[in-house]
Amino acid sequence: GESVGLHLPTLSVQEGDNSIINCAYSNSASDYFIWYKQESGKGPQFIIDIRSNMDKRQGQRVTVLLNKTVKHLSLQIAATQPGDSAVYFCAEIPNQAGTALIFGKGTTLSVSS
Amino acid sequence: NAGVMQNPRHLVRRRGQEARLRCSPMKGHSHVYWYRQLPEEGLKFMVYLQKENIIDESGMPKERFSAEFPKEGPSILRIQQVVRGDSAAYFCASSPPWGAEEQFFGPGTRLTVL
Numbered sequence: 001g002e003s004v005g006l007h008l009p010t011l012s013v014q015e016g017d018n019s020i021i022n023c024a025y026s027n028s029a030s031d032y033f034i035w036y037k038q039e040s041g042k043g044p045q046f047i048i049d050i051r052s053n054m055d056k057r058q059g060q061r062v063t064v065l066l067n068k069t070v071k072h073l074s075l076q077i078a079a080t081q082p083g084d085s086a087v088y089f090c091a092e093i094p095n096q097a098g099t100a101l102i103f104g105k106g107t108t109l110s111v112s113s
Numbered sequence: 114n115a116g117v118m119q120n121p122r123h124l125v126r127r128r129g130q131e132a133r134l135r136c137s138p139m140k141g142h143s144h145v146y147w148y149r150q151l152p153e154e155g156l157k158f159m160v161y162l163q164k165e166n167i168i169d170e171s172g173m174p175k176e177r178f179s180a181e182f183p184k185e186g187p188s189i190l191r192i193q194q195v196v197r198g199d200s201a202a203y204f205c206a207s208s209p210p211w212g213a214e215e216q217f218f219g220p221g222t223r224l225t226v227l
Contacts, residue, residue: 032214034214036218041220042220042221043117043204043206043218043219043220043221044156044204044218045218046217049214089155089156093214099161099169100146100148100158100161100169100172101146101148101156101158101206101216102158103148103155103156103157104155105153105154105155106154106155
């Protein structure tokens with residue numbers, strides 16, 4: 001079936017390092033992608049999004065890269081902080097208005113100080 | 114401006130009982146989505162509702178599960194005759210009328226079936 005998945009279930013980094021979290025998607029018809037952060041016991045929190053007509057989008061300390069050729073999405077977090085420790089999910093919306101998000105399984109980011 | 118609210122936050126039921134989960138969307142949002150998250154997994158879509166209408170229930174189990182979003186009041190996800198496999202976190206998200214791209218999530222209800 002068509003789904004969004006993540007390459008690594010866990011990622012451990014030192015405080016101050018840059019983190020890169022990867023995601024592969026299989027639905028070439030998807031035109032909108034979102035990264036969510038989920039802290040323990042909480043709901044997903046929007047981080048950053050990107051449309052399929054873009055390759056890169058930057059936010060505060062975060063950058064999302066989209067490679068449509070290989071159907072790959074990545075989230076880069078600069079100067080990672082202990083507060084960034086959480087599970088990160090990528091999600092997609094197929095090319096259809098009003099439809100649900102399709103989530104990947106998530107990467108657990110652990111930041112040690 | 115309050116965010117998406119869900120209650121209860123934790124719900125414990127014995128096998129065979131009913132579970133009712135409530136979701137109040139953000140102010141101005143008329144679209145509600147329910148997702149289920151099993152331990153160590155991502156969220157899985159269950160159902161998408163607008164006021165008084167079920168738009169997409171392709172992710173809902175065929176039996177025991179139902180959802181509604183009445184004209185007045187919160188959206189309700191109802192699970193009848195719960196089984197242990199229903200134990201999970203259930204998240205509600207809401208979005209404004211112009212589409213699913215701006216979904217904001219509630220804190221979830223953690224259902225435990227004994």
